[in-house]
Amino acid sequence: MNICKEWGIDGNKKLRYNLIESKDGHSLTEFIGQRLQIKAYILTEETNQQTGEVGKLLKLITTDNEIIGTSSPSFIQGFERYLDCMETDECPELEVGQGTSKSNRRYLCFKAPMD
Numbered sequence: 001m002n003i004c005k006e007w008g009i010d011g012n013k014k015l016r017y018n019l020i021e022s023k024d025g026h027s028l029t030e031f032i033g034q035r036l037q038i039k040a041y042i043l044t045e046e047t048n049q050q051t052g053e054v055g056k057l058l059k060l061i062t063t064d065n066e067i068i069g070t071s072s073p074s075f076i077q078g079f080e081r082y083l084d085c086m087e088t089d090e091c092p093e094l095e096v097g098q099g100t101s102k103s104n105r106r107y108l109c110f111k112a113p114m115d
Contacts, residue, residue, distance in 0.1 A: 001046050004056065005080075007089045008040025015040060018067075019059040025067030028060075028075065028108060031096045035113055037063040038092055043076070070108065074099070078110030 019042045041060045059069045095111035
């Protein structure tokens, strides 16, 4: 496991550990269409031992202390593009969107909140 980015951890090693190891949180798909207030996040990269493929996992903790995770490549790519555009690792809020591919498959997409 490799930590790619994090924000809001502020040296709190227990928070970092709990975000990485949390198995009882929510899936981001439960929040489609909602705006989330983020207290902290961690983006990790892991290698699948069976296939050798590298995948990313994003874990968020909201201001309500809900832990939410996703491995959705489309959402994570949008999230990373947002951070690149904003030139920061800070992300105090976000919106969870949903799109439909040409083959009629649904996917998650990151949306920057519009005030």
